[in-house]
Amino acid sequence: xxxxxxxxxxxxxxxxxxxxxxxxxxxxxxxxxxxxxxxxxxxxxxxxxxxxxxxxxxxxxxxxxxxxxxxxxxxxxxxxxxxxxxxxxxxxxxxxxxxxxxxxxxxxxxxxxxxxxxxxxxxxxxxxxxxxxxxxxxxxxxxxxxxxxxxxxxxxxxxxxxxxxxxxxxxxxxxxxxxxxxxxxxxxxxxxxxxxxxxxxxxxxxxxxxxxxxxxxxxxxxxxxxxxxxxxxxxxxxxxxxxxxxxxxxxxxxxxxxxxxxxxxxxxxxxxxxxxxxxxxxxxxxxxxxxxxxxxxxxxxxxxxxxxxxxxxxxxxxxxxxxxxxxxxxxxxxxxxxxxxxxxxxxxxxxxxxxxxxxxxxxxxxxxxxxxxxxxxxxxxxxxxxxxxxxxxxxxxxxxxxxxxxxxxxxxxxxxxxxxxxxxxxxxxxxxxxxxxxxxxxxxxxxxxxxxxxxxxxxxxxxxxxxxxxxxxxxxxxxxxxxxxxxxxxxxxxxxxxxxxxxxxxxxxxxxxxxxxxxxxxxxxxxxxxxxxxxxxxxxxxxxxxxxxxxxxxxxxxxxxxxxxxxxxxxxxxxxxxxxxxxxxxxxxxxxxxxxxxxxxx
Ligand code: MYA
Numbered sequence: 001x002x003x004x005x006x007x008x009x010x011x012x013x014x015x016x017x018x019x020x021x022x023x024x025x026x027x028x029x030x031x032x033x034x035x036x037x038x039x040x041x042x043x044x045x046x047x048x049x050x051x052x053x054x055x056x057x058x059x060x061x062x063x064x065x066x067x068x069x070x071x072x073x074x075x076x077x078x079x080x081x082x083x084x085x086x087x088x089x090x091x092x093x094x095x096x097x098x099x100x101x102x103x104x105x106x107x108x109x110x111x112x113x114x115x116x117x118x119x120x121x122x123x124x125x126x127x128x129x130x131x132x133x134x135x136x137x138x139x140x141x142x143x144x145x146x147x148x149x150x151x152x153x154x155x156x157x158x159x160x161x162x163x164x165x166x167x168x169x170x171x172x173x174x175x176x177x178x179x180x181x182x183x184x185x186x187x188x189x190x191x192x193x194x195x196x197x198x199x200x201x202x203x204x205x206x207x208x209x210x211x212x213x214x215x216x217x218x219x220x221x222x223x224x225x226x227x228x229x230x231x232x233x234x235x236x237x238x239x240x241x242x243x244x245x246x247x248x249x250x251x252x253x254x255x256x257x258x259x260x261x262x263x264x265x266x267x268x269x270x271x272x273x274x275x276x277x278x279x280x281x282x283x284x285x286x287x288x289x290x291x292x293x294x295x296x297x298x299x300x301x302x303x304x305x306x307x308x309x310x311x312x313x314x315x316x317x318x319x320x321x322x323x324x325x326x327x328x329x330x331x332x333x334x335x336x337x338x339x340x341x342x343x344x345x346x347x348x349x350x351x352x353x354x355x356x357x358x359x360x361x362x363x364x365x366x367x368x369x370x371x372x373x374x375x376x377x378x379x380x381x382x383x384x385x386x387x388x389x390x391x392x393x394x395x396x397x398x399x400x401x402x403x404x405x406x407x408x409x410x411x412x413x414x415x416x417x418x419x420x421x422x423x424x425x426x427x428x429x430x431x432x433x434x435x436x437x438x439x440x441x442x443x444x445x446x447x448x449x450x451x452x453x454x455x456x457x458x459x460x461x462x463x464x465x466x467x468x469x470x471x472x473x474x475x476x477x478x479x480x481x482x483x484x485x486x487x488x489x490x491x492x493x494x495x496x497x498x499x500x501x502x503x504x505x506x507x508x509x510x511x512x513x514x515x516x517x518x519x520x521x522x523x524x525x526x527x528x529x530x531x532x533x534x535x536x537x538x539x540x541x542x543x544x545x546x547x548x549x550x551x552x553x554x555x556x557x558x559x560x561x562x563x564x565x566x567x568x569x570x571x572x573x574x575x576x577x578x579x580x581x582x583x584x585x586x587x588x589x590x591x592x593x594x595x596x597x598x599x600x601x602x
Contacts (some may be wrong), residue, residue, distance in 0.1 A: 021269070035444075039378035042526050043441030043449055047469040047488055047496030052530050053476075055360075055538035056367020058123050067124045074131040077104060084136035087269035089413050091261065093139060101173060106143055108171025108507070110155065110495060115167035126311030133315025137419040138269035140312050145270065146170070146214030148305035149427075150177030153225045153246055155211070156304060156383035157289040157297055162248060166223060175222035180249075180275055181298055182213040188432040190227075191295055195277060197228040197247065205281040206230065206247065208255070214276045214426075219258045219273035224249040225288065225301070226277070232292045248286045255280030266418030267367035299377075306380035307429060309371065310362025313391040313423065316416065317355040320391075320398040327402050347397045353389040353557070356550045360531035361386060378440055381433040382527045385520075388423035388430060395420050434520035435513065438472045441523060442509055442516070445495070445502050461496050468492045477540040479548045480533055483555035487529045494522050497566050514578045518565045525558040525565075 015229055038051035059067070078084075087093050110125050111117020120128065132140030151170045154162055169175045186192045195210025208228055211216070226247045234241035246507065251254065259274035289297045294439050325348060328338040338344045361383045369376055395417050399406030424430045449457040468488035476484055498519055505512055536551035568574045588595050 004193055006359050020479050022336070024280060034150070035375065036373065036529060037375045037378055038440065039437070039523060039527050040375070040384060040444055042491045042523060043444050043495060045469055045492050047472070047491050047530075049472050049474055051368070051373075052534045053474045053537070054541075055531075055534040056364060056371060057538065058367045058370040063121070063124060066129050067120075070124075071131060073104065074128060077101075078131060078135035080208070082136055082139065084139070084317065085412065085415065087136060087138055088419075089268075091263075091268040092490065093269050098173070101143070103282060105171075106510060107146060107173030107176075109146075109147060110169035111167050115163060115171055117167070117171040122307060122369045123363065126307060126362060126366045129308050129312040130318075133312035133317075134319045135285075135315075136269075137312075137316065137416070138267040141216055141267045141270040142303075144308055144312070145179065146173075146177050146221075148308045149179040149301055149441055150221065150225060151223060152301045152305055153179075153288050154248060156300065157246070158248075161285065162288070166248065170223060176217050176220050177225065178215050178217035178221040178275070179225040179301065180215050180218070180226040182212060182214050182225050184211060184213055188429055190298060191226060191244065192227060193244065195226070195228040196242070197230050197245065197282065199230075199284070203284065206245075206287075208247070208249070208277040208280040208282055210277050210478030212277075214262065214272055215258075215275050216426075217271055218275040219261055219271045222251045224251070224256070224275065227294050227298050230291060230294075243292035244298070245291050246288040246294035246297040247282050248288050249277070249280060249282055250286075253280055253282060264422075266415070266421055302427060303377045303380045304369075307362055307366040308385040309423060309427060310358055310365065310383040310387040313387040313420075314355065314359045314362060316391050316420070317351070317394045320413070320416065321348070321351050321355060322400045324351060324401045326386050327405075347401060351394045351397055353550060353554045354394055356547075357528040357532055357554050358383075358387050358390045358407060359390075361528055362532045362537040364534065371522050378437050378523075379527065381428065381437050382524050384427060385430045385433050385437075386524055386528065392417075392420050392424060434524075434595055435516055437523055438516040438519040439510065441499065441519065442502055445499050449499060449502060457499070461499055476533065476537050477545065477548060479545065480537055480540075480551060483529065483533050483552050486559040487526065487533060490522075490529070490559060490566075491526060493566055494526060494562070501569060514582070515531075515569060518569050522562050523563050529555045529558050 035049060036048070038048050041048040041051065061529060077100060081097060105118045107118035108115075109120045109128060110122070111119065113119045129140070129144070132143065147170075151166065154166050154170075157496060158166070170177050181190055181193070183193050183195060184370070193210075195208065195212065197206035197208040199206055204227075208226070210228060212226070215221075226243050226249045228247060229242040230245040232241055232243040255278045257276045257278070259276075262272040272439070288294075297301050325339075328344050328348065331338050361379070363378060365379050365383050368379070395413065399413050399417065402411065402413065405411050408414075428436070450461055468485070469491045471488070472484060501512075501515060501519075502509055505515075509515070532551040536547040541548050584595070
């Protein structure tokens with residue numbers, strides 16, 4: 001790492017202190033507390049354009065300059081010092097390199113200046129996160145597990161004493177943090193954790209016992225954000241009932257130990273380990289947030305951190321696209337370079353569109369967080385689902401375009417594929433997050449239908465069936481009009497179709513996972529259409545209409561997919577097909593493996 005780069009980053013951190021971080025306010029959010037989310041609006045047939053326009057442009061000129069300098073320093077670090085392939089094969093980041101990262105301020109990117117951090121906004125952090133995505137996902141998980149979730153709880157919920165005590169050493173990277181939620185019997189079902197903490201008789205300490213698994217940084221952390229059950233009383237029944245509480249636990253408290261580093265498919269240089277708590281005594285002042293309020297603390301840390309994945313994987317996708325175009329532009333097969341063939345052009349188009357939609361959603365999310373959006377949990381889940389799937393698809397196509405070369409270890413794409421696989425699983429599996437998105441929307445529809453009464457609801461649905469969501473009040477570039485019309489029409493049809501399913505299935509809709517997956521898929525596509533329209537319009541307003549072609553292509557393709565998904569939702573023939581497929585699944589489970597006999601009789 002060159003000193004030049006290091007000083008650049010120091011200077012940029014200094015420059016940043018000259019002005020307010022998150023200086024952006026957005027009037028429309030002031031005083032509002034609930035349900036201002038665009039994604040929630042679409043379930044109700046509303047196109048909440050005040051949540052959509054203008055596309056967040058939240059960085060001041062100085063902040064843009066600062067982040068550019070930091071990116072330059074970061075590129076130098078990754079190109080000159082970091083050895084991603086070496087980190088992968090050694091399953092470790094060398095100590096000297098960790099020191100360089102400390103010196104660069106990479107462990108305290110969003111920590112306020114008074115606690116020794118670089119005080120980046122969400123959007124600035126996202127942009128810097130693109131770098132780790134471009135160069136080394138394993139290293140990104142090490143730093144991300146530390147600051148995106150490891151000590152995020154202290155930033156979001158910590159009181160002044162907790163912040164003063166813990167943030168400086170975490171921001172400097174002198175000590176590492178981790179996020180301890182998952183347990184052997186509690187993965188997606190996060191509220192079923194068994195780790196328990198009980199107040200001692202003196203009322204001074206909680207005594208914690210339990211085990212956590214697959215904890216990123218678990219073997220190297222000194223500070224643990226731990227979720228454990230604590231005894232409480234059910235407010236409704238007055239009966240005893242355990243509730244989840246969040247704790248800041250220091251390894252130094254004693255009674256904390258960890259297992260060996262897990263052997264993993266990818267992100268190998270990041271440490272993953274089991275963590276055990278055995279009569280670990282935690283002072284009462286180390287409760288994070290309210291006693292019994294830990295589930296919401298956990299969920300909100302995850303919500304708050306999820307934009308990082310969308311940003312980070314934007315960096316990955318851009319890098320993979322560049323490798324693909326480079327190969328397609330230079331590799332000759334048959335009569336011409338690969339670039340001349342439609343099959344390749346289609347792949348390059350799809351990769352670009354996926355990256356564009358992902359980037360648009362990720363920066364819409366963190367930009368809205370920066371301007372004070374009170375609610376973004378669905379957008380965060382959607383961004384995480386989309387980013388992890390899109391990056392996987394882009395990587396898969398990169399390997400396909402490179403052909404045999406893509407499969408060779410030395411060419412280096414296989415590492416990306418191994419690293420990317422976990423992104424669809426951790427930070428909430430895409431499967432569980434899809435259900436989360438769909439069920440939240442369905443719940444809102446249920447409430448609306450209830451308040452309208454059955455007759456009123458039916459009449460409303462009949463009326464809305466043929467009406468697109470209201471025309472936009474704000475001016476959108478005329479070339480985007482077809483996309484806006486598709487979005488308006490699709491939101492309306494989506495809301496009506498899901499409402500019909502809510503009426504049909506009533507409470508039983510919770511178990512209709514095939515249906516709910518379709519609902520989530522449409523919601524994700526609608527969020528992506530809205531984001532690319534807003535972003536390309538923002539560029540057009542600045543005189544650059546070049547991205548409209550991307551937005552229109554994405555919207556046209558998404559519109560086609562939505563049409564199919566909505567048709568499937570209401571079609572009784574498709575329902576029969578679904579049932580037949582599910583029956584095969586159940587038979588497979590009963591057979592405990594493959595169902596059929598050998599076709600050759602042996
Ligand atoms: S960490 C492990 C990640 N684990 C998970 O994500 C667990 C997934 N499970 C869940 O999220 C929950 O259990 C689900 C709910 C969603 C299934 N926001 O009855 P409920 C409220 C706000 O539905 P359940 C890892 O992998 C809900 O409204 N509130 O609950 C690290 C309700 O409230 P109320 C929420 O059925 C990997 C209450 O909770 C949310 O039990 C390392 C109960 O709800 C929410 N989201 O299950 C990654 N959900 O009672 C490194 C629920 O008031 C990262 N609620 O009605 C690095 C990234 C790279 C960045 C790099 C940049 C540099």
